Amino acid sequence: MQSQKPFFDDLARVASGALGALSGLRAEMEAMIRQQFExxxxxxxxxxxxxxxxxxxxxxxxxxxxEALAARVAALEAAFVAAPPAKTKAAPKPKA
Structure with a gap:
């Protein structure tokens, strides 16, 4: 059993290094994709x-x-139509 322990330690170190390299590669790929998208x-x-x-x-x-101005115009038009026309006095003719 003693001879297999260094083997597993080495295997764990290799796997750890591979995972670190893959995470670095992933970050680099994300940066490249982000740059291309921008x-x-x-x-x-x-x-x-x-x-x-x-x-x-x-x-x-x-x-x-x-919309507020359209409502105001509609109200003024309704008031104008509903109001009877005001009678105006004819201006007196100037005497010559």
Missing amino acids: RFTASLDMVPKEEFEVVRAMAIKAREEN
């Missing part, structure tokens, strides 16, 4: 999320203001 998205000229959210908020505010 290069791809940069070539698409995509808008960052922060800018998109700002423009979206502006559009929502503009839509709300437009």
Whole structure:
């Protein structure tokens, strides 16, 4: 049994080294994939999320203001139609 112990120790060290190398390779592959993805998205000229959210908020505010103004115009039109026309006095003719 004594002769097999160094064998298993060596095998454990080799396996540990292989796992360390694989984890390093995995990190390097992830970095390469991330870099390729960033290069791809940069070539698409995509808008960052922060800018998109700002423009979206502006559009929502503009839509709300437009709806409020449309309601105000409708109310003014209804008041104008419902009100009887006001009689105006004819301006007196100037004497010559």
